[in-house]
Amino acid sequence: MTHYLNFINNQWVAADNGASYRVTNPATEETVGQVSAASAAQALAAVDAAAAAQRGWRKLTSIARGDHLRAFADALVARKAAIGQALALESGKSLEDAENEAVYAADITRYHAEWARRIEGEIIPSDTPGENLMLHREPMGVVACLIPFNYPVYTLLRKIAPALITGNTVVVRPSNHTPCSAFEIAQAVLDAGLPPGVVNILAMGHAEAEVLCTHPKVAMITLTGSVGAGQRVLDYSRVNIAKVSLELGGKTPAIVAADADLEKAANDIVRSKTTHCGQLCTAVERVYVQEAVFEALVAKLKEKLSAHAYGNRSAQSQHMGPLVSASARQGIHAMVERAVQAGAQLECGGSVPSGPGYFYPPTLLTQVRQDMEIVQEEVFGPVLCVLPYTTLDHALALANDHQFGLASVLYTEDYRSVMQAGNEIEAGELYINRTPADPYQGYHAGWKRSGLGGDDGKHGMLEFTQTRLVVMKY
Template identity: 75%
Template sequence: MKIEQNFIANSFIASANSAMIPVYNPADGELVAQVPSATADEAIGAVKTAAQAQKSWRKLTSVERGAYLHKLADALLTHKEAIGTALALESGKSLEDATNEAVYAADITRYHAEWARRIEGEIIPSDSPSENLLLQREPIGVISCLIPFNYPVYTLLRKIAPALITGNTVVVRPSNNTPCSAFEIAKAVQAAGIPAGVVNILTMDHATAEIVCTHPKVGMITLTGSVGAGRKVLEYSQVNIAKSSLELGGKTPAIVEADADLQQAAREIVGSKTTNCGQLCTAVERVYVHEAVYDEFVSLLKQHMGERQFGDRAAQPAHMGPLVNDNARLNIHQMVERAIDDGAQLEVGGYIPEGQGHFYPPTLLTNCRQDMEIVQEEIFGPVLPVLKYSNAEEALELANDHQFGLASVIYTENYRTAMGMANNIEAGEVYINRTPADPYQGYHAGWKRSGLGGDDGKHGMLEFTQTRLVVQKY
């Protein structure tokens, strides 16, 4: 069992708090580490350290900051085995998937490093002939980064890389379910020679996280998490009118038209729903199938879900792994039971397995209605409700009749249908004839309750800036 320390000003610091947060392997329940629960004074000290470091970090040229990010990407690759090993133990992912996540984190870090010469302002015409209006992009200051458990390595770099290239410094709170990989990332920060105080990583309870987020030196809070967590962050942001960037819940609809490649659609939808045990914000969460191919497609879904095995990925890397904890499993199972009580038909799965680990089988529900909880609320697990529709207009109406609008999926071979739906679906991302996998040069932003602001690409990078208008009279 490992004992971790918080990372402040490029050093690992023993906490004054004797209370520790246990970290368990969700595949077997084994205690794999204990991490410190930062005190309020330690958290405030980290914010002050970041604020002091930001004064000199922002004065570096963006090219100099980019050079540091390239070094960080190199260090992440050098440390990828250690990061992957920690992540596999705390998340139940296979070692290969966990190590690859570190590689993807290096990729997105390098992507943002390459923005060094591309962070642009604007020259705006003035009403006066002897005046220039210059709109500059400037850093915000200290950014509080709240990291989820499902892809904690990738998401951590997805947030800090754009924050750093634009001249900000960060205080990172990793998920208490998956914090050990964050401390391995801290070692890569050390190895890259990032100036002290630019990146600070601390584990803490909710009360201490609130202290960080409401500190007057924190200018922005960025969160990937649930709608409930997003509402809490909005409360925090009101204290000092801090900027918020929120990537929240999703309920991705997949529309399967009668002319779709049904084999491809079934295979990819089941893959989306069972990747990381369905713990993915853009995973397909509800399927609308044209009535002409409904029975055939349900049969294909049932076949693929029935064939998908689950278990400890340390022993069987090809299996679907566990849910994050037993509360998540119980909540999902209770949703399935309520759906069945409300008239849904269980086709496969739908039980709590015996033995260790927080496993839940791939589960398929048919005879679902639009008003059912299982269709309206995010499941965040390997459960797939299926509904029938008669025409494209009805499918679009059902897909849009929802509180969430993060991602969406359309399977059809008719480009008119595809573009008509793509231009009218109420979601921040539309994937045609494939399932979601956020390209980091795109823009990952949700509509409705799926969030505010967004991540990735030019627009995600600019979220970490504020503007200054310089009115230059001559």
């Protein structure tokens, strides 16, 4: 069992109060690591180190920062076995998936390195003769990055790569469920030769996270997490008027028209629902099916979900893995039970298996109503609700009748339906004849309670900048 220390100013630092906690494998409930818990004083020290480093980091040419990011990406790939091993043990993912996540994180790092020569300002006509208006894109300063448990390696680089290329430095707080992989990434920071203080990674509790996020030198807070976590971050941001970027909950609707390829739709939806046990903010959670094909699609979904094996992925990588914790499983099962009590039909799943590990079977519910909790609240687990619709107008009204607006899906061969949905869906993303995958050259941004700001692509990179207007009289 590895004991991980915190990473401040390119140094490994033990908790100054001796505090630590154990990390559990959700597939076996065994302890797989021990992590030093940073104190409030150490959180402050990390911000001070990042602020000091940022003064030099921002003065580097952007192409020099890009060279550092490319070296960092190479170091991530070189360490993919160590990163993947830590991630697989702490998350219940297969080793193959965990290593692939490290490679994908390196890919997005290289992508952001390519922006080095493309961070553009503007020249704007002035109303005054003999004068130019020049708009510059400048770094924010120190960015606090709060990382979720579900894709902790990829999301960590999804945040720090655009932050670094634009001249910021970062203090990272990984999820307490999955901190070990973050510290393996910290070793890649050293291997790549990034300057001290540019990247700092600390495990900490909520009180220490508040100290971090309310530090006057923190100019921006970026979070991927729940709506509740986002609300806390908004409270933190009020203290110093820090900029926020929040990627919060989702409840992806999939609309399946009568002319859709039902076999493909069923396979895609089941894959979306069972990947990482449904712990993905863009996973399909509610399916609206045109009445003419409702029974046919339900039959296919029931067959495929019932046959989908689950269990320890270190033994069988094709299995669906565990939920993150016992409390997560308890909460999901309680939601399913309340739905059944309210009249939903349980087609498959819906039971808590015996034995070690926080497993939950793929679960399918029909005869649900739009106003039910199971339809209106994010489950974040392998539970799927299916409802019928009549017309596309009806389907869009149901899909849009929701607090969340992150991703959405439409299966149809009719271009008119595609165009209408593209104009009327109330979500940041619409996928046609496929389920969400967050291409990193796109823009991943939620509507409604799904967030503020966004990640990925040019617009995600520019979230980490602020503008300066220079008015030059000549």
